[in-house]
Amino acid sequence: MSLFKSIATFGGFTLISRITGFARDMILANFLGAGLASDAFFVSFKLPNLFRSLFAEGAFTSAFVPLFSQKLVSEGKKKSVFFAAQSVSILTLFWLCFVLLFELFMPYIVAVLAPGFAGDAGKIELATSLCRITFPFLLFISVVSFQAGILNSFEKFAAPAMAPIILNLTMILSAFVLVPFCQTPAHGFAFAITLAGILEIFWLRHFLRKIDVKIRPYIHPKKILQNPEIKTLFKRIAPGVVGAGIYQINMALDTILVSLVGTGAISWLYYANRLQQLPLGVVGAAISVALLPILSKQLKAAETSESKKTQDKAFFYAALLSMPAAALMIVLACPVVHVLFEHGRFGALDTLKTAYALIAYAVGLPCYVLVKALMPNFFARGDTVTPVKFSAVVFSVNLVFNLVLMYPFGHIGIATATTISAFVSLFQYVYGLKKRGFWKCSKTLLVKILKILFASILMALAVFCVQKGIDGLSGGWFQYAFFIKLGILGFLSCFGLVCFCFFALAFKVLSLSELRELLFLSRRAKKR
Numbered sequence: 001m002s003l004f005k006s007i008a009t010f011g012g013f014t015l016i017s018r019i020t021g022f023a024r025d026m027i028l029a030n031f032l033g034a035g036l037a038s039d040a041f042f043v044s045f046k047l048p049n050l051f052r053s054l055f056a057e058g059a060f061t062s063a064f065v066p067l068f069s070q071k072l073v074s075e076g077k078k079k080s081v082f083f084a085a086q087s088v089s090i091l092t093l094f095w096l097c098f099v100l101l102f103e104l105f106m107p108y109i110v111a112v113l114a115p116g117f118a119g120d121a122g123k124i125e126l127a128t129s130l131c132r133i134t135f136p137f138l139l140f141i142s143v144v145s146f147q148a149g150i151l152n153s154f155e156k157f158a159a160p161a162m163a164p165i166i167l168n169l170t171m172i173l174s175a176f177v178l179v180p181f182c183q184t185p186a187h188g189f190a191f192a193i194t195l196a197g198i199l200e201i202f203w204l205r206h207f208l209r210k211i212d213v214k215i216r217p218y219i220h221p222k223k224i225l226q227n228p229e230i231k232t233l234f235k236r237i238a239p240g241v242v243g244a245g246i247y248q249i250n251m252a253l254d255t256i257l258v259s260l261v262g263t264g265a266i267s268w269l270y271y272a273n274r275l276q277q278l279p280l281g282v283v284g285a286a287i288s289v290a291l292l293p294i295l296s297k298q299l300k301a302a303e304t305s306e307s308k309k310t311q312d313k314a315f316f317y318a319a320l321l322s323m324p325a326a327a328l329m330i331v332l333a334c335p336v337v338h339v340l341f342e343h344g345r346f347g348a349l350d351t352l353k354t355a356y357a358l359i360a361y362a363v364g365l366p367c368y369v370l371v372k373a374l375m376p377n378f379f380a381r382g383d384t385v386t387p388v389k390f391s392a393v394v395f396s397v398n399l400v401f402n403l404v405l406m407y408p409f410g411h412i413g414i415a416t417a418t419t420i421s422a423f424v425s426l427f428q429y430v431y432g433l434k435k436r437g438f439w440k441c442s443k444t445l446l447v448k449i450l451k452i453l454f455a456s457i458l459m460a461l462a463v464f465c466v467q468k469g470i471d472g473l474s475g476g477w478f479q480y481a482f483f484i485k486l487g488i489l490g491f492l493s494c495f496g497l498v499c500f501c502f503f504a505l506a507f508k509v510l511s512l513s514e515l516r517e518l519l520f521l522s523r524r525a526k527k528r
Contacts, residue, residue, distance in 0.1 A: 006157055006294070007317060011286035013161035018278045020168035022340055025274055027175050031185040032267075033345025036123050039259075039266040041186040043114050044130035045193065046255060046270075048138040051098075052145070060091065060142070061149050061289075062379040063236035066296040067229065069153045073300050081150075081213055083229055088146045089218040090230065095142045099135055106132050114266075116259030126186070133190040140197025147204035150213060153293045159207040161286075163200045170196040232382075239388040253395075254414045257402050265411040268350065271341055272357035272415065276365055279325035284372035287314050291373065295380035307380075311439045314373040319449045320509070322369035324500040327456040329362040331464045332492060338478055339485045357415040364419030367426040374429040377438055390428040397421045448509055455503035463496045 032038035064087060071080040102109060110117070110128045117124040148160035171192045179188030208215065224230055258265045291314045298307040329336070333355040342351045378386050398421035405413025434440040441449075470477055470488060477488055504510050 006155065006290035007283075007286045010157040010161045010289050011282045013158055014164075014282045014286055015278075017161065017164040017168065018282060020165050020172070021274065022278075024168045024171045025271065026340055026343065027172055028189065029271070029341045029346040030344035031175060031179065031189075033350075035263060035267070035345070037126070037184060037186050039114075039263065040117070040123055040127035041130055041189060042266055042270045043110065043117075043127045043255065044134045044186075044190055047109075047113065047131050048135050048141070048193075051138050052141050060145060060237060062292070062375075062384060063233055064146070065149045065153055065292050066380050066382060067233060067236075068150065069293040069296040070300040071229075072153060073297055077213075081215065084146075084150055084213075085215050085218045086224045086227060086230055087233060088143065088215060090221060090224045091146070092139070092143060092217075093221065095139045099139045102135055103132055106135070113256060114259040115256065116261070126184075130186055130190045133187065134193045137194045137197040140194070140201055144197065144200045144204060147201070147208060147215075150215075151204065151207060151211075152289055154211055154213075155293070156207065156211065157290065159204060160289075163203055166199050166203060167193065167196040170199065236382060236384045239384040253398060253402065254418060257406055258411050258414050261406065261410045261414075264350065264353070268353040269357055269411050269415060271337065271354045272361055275329065275336060275340075275358050276361040279322055279329070279365060280368055280372075283318065283321040283325070284369040287318055287369070288372040288376055292376040292380060295376055299380055308439055311374075311377055312442070312445055314376075315370065315441065316445060316448060318369045318373035319366065319452050320504075322366040323449075323452050323456040324459055324496070326362045326365040327460040328463065328493065328496045329365070330359050331460040332467070332489070332496075333358045333362070335467070335478075335485075335489055335492070339482070339489050343482075353411065356412045360412050360415035360419055364422035367419075367422035371422070371425050371429055374426075374433060374439075377433055381438070386432060390425065390432065393428060394421045394425045397424050451507040451509045452504070455500055455507055455509065458503050459496050459499040462499045463492055466495060467492055 028038070028041075032041055064084075068080055068084060071083055107124075107128045110124055110131055114124070114127060117127055144163060148163065151157070151160050171189055174188050174192035174195075175185075178191055179185045182188035182191065218224060254269060255266060258269050291310070294310060295307055298310060334351065337351045337354045337358065341354065342348065375387060378384070398417050401417035401420050402414055405417050407413070409416065430441060470492075474480070477485060480488075505512060
């Protein structure tokens with residue numbers, strides 16, 4: 001399977017997941033608004049997802065997938081699956097102990113995670129109650145991430161990409177099935193999160209069985225820990241917790257500091273970040289997930305020149321897909337937030353505050369996506385230490401700018417600090433790979449990326465002009481019914497895509513045949 005096809009497969013299903021995620025967030029905004037209950041709920045939602053990203057999708061994936069992929073090449077399926085069984089058995093035991101420990105000390109953890117809650121009566125108690133309901137999700141979703149890692153190593157990207165849809169649909173259905181019977185709407189959504197984790201395990205178990213992979217628990221902790229490969233796995237996981245999870249660490253820091261800004265600020269940043277997650281999840285995650293097993297196998301087979309070509313393609317695709325997305329997000333920030341979220345308890349002021357944060361996040365979006373395309377180059381080589389060094393710098397930069405910008409600019413300052421740290425992170429990865437001789441951005445590739453940036457800016461200007469024209473002719477299209485506004489927003493987005501394709505062709509970023517192939521319109525794609 002080609003790199004782009006792998007990216008497209010994972011990204012396509014992730015896009016569906018994000019769309020259902022927006023439907024979920026629209027329901028959350030309607031039931032919870034942006035206040036005490038929503039702030040408490042989003043803390044409970046972020047807590048297990050933070051550790052999921054650090055331990056499961058971050059450190060575990062970056063350490064396990066290269067070892068498993070290389071073992072497939074050198075020793076075959078049977079031994080690889082046995083190694084996987086040992087890995088998940090010992091790590092599940094760790095995750096179980098970790099979850100139980102957090103359940104016990106949850107009031108203190110919430111107080112640290114959201115210190116600003118202490119000033120509002122009942123807010124910290126509600127957050128603690130919700131966190132205790134949602135935190136077991138970490139155990140279940142960690143097993144899901146392990147299952148997904150195996151499937152990705154076999155180049156089966158569709159099922160893992162579809163798994164998050166289960167979470168979104170479960171939360172949507174809970175609005176009608178659980179919420180009416182719970183203490184508060186927030187409690188109903190919290191129970192749905194944990195239930196979704198269990199459902200996702202059974203979903204991926206089905207697809208593992210389809211490729212004849214049966215993972216049976218291996219209940220011999222001492223024997224597992226004596227295995228040299230398991231020791232290697234743990235050695236790589238430890239630094240990977242920080243190296244692969246820098247984005248999530250920054251988000252946690254943002255949550256702590258934004259809780260001091262005032263009521264509603266956590267929710268504004270949450271909704272802005274959710275919108276940013278659409279291209280970041282669809283493009284960034286897809287590239288990272290697809291690239292890691294491919295690079296691991298190429299490096300194991302000593303295909304050095306081929307691995308550099310693969311890295312070039314990944315970096316190019318990251319820029320091609322993220323820069324126009326960021327430009328469109330900036331120019332349509334207010335309309336997007338208004339159409340998707342301004343319902344029920346979510347008002348016009350909430351729309352404006354969220355849109356400002358979205359613009360600040362979107363400026364740094366391409367940097368995060370490009371980092372996602374470069375990070376697997378280290379992990380595929382078994383180097384999880386270098387990303388830790390990079391993350392220490394990025395974390396410090398984010399903290400300093402958070403403290404400097406949060407008081408004069410509030411939640412917008414915190415989003416801006418995240419963007420600044422993204423630029424620093426990208427510089428470190430580009431320079432770090434070049435210094436070690438692993439990869440460097442050629443002049444040809446750099447020129448193409450600058451052309452993509454210019455085409456994205458021109459596209460944004462064209463969309464802005466058309467939007468203002470529609471606004472002037474209609475006397476303000478925000479006054480229309482929801483589906484009319486959704487249609488106008490869809491039209492503006494499609495218009496932007498057409499404009500970008502035109503400029504990309506005009507600046508020779510892509511040829512017409514390459515564009516057709518990327519859009520799956522070539523004869524070859526049709527035959528497939």
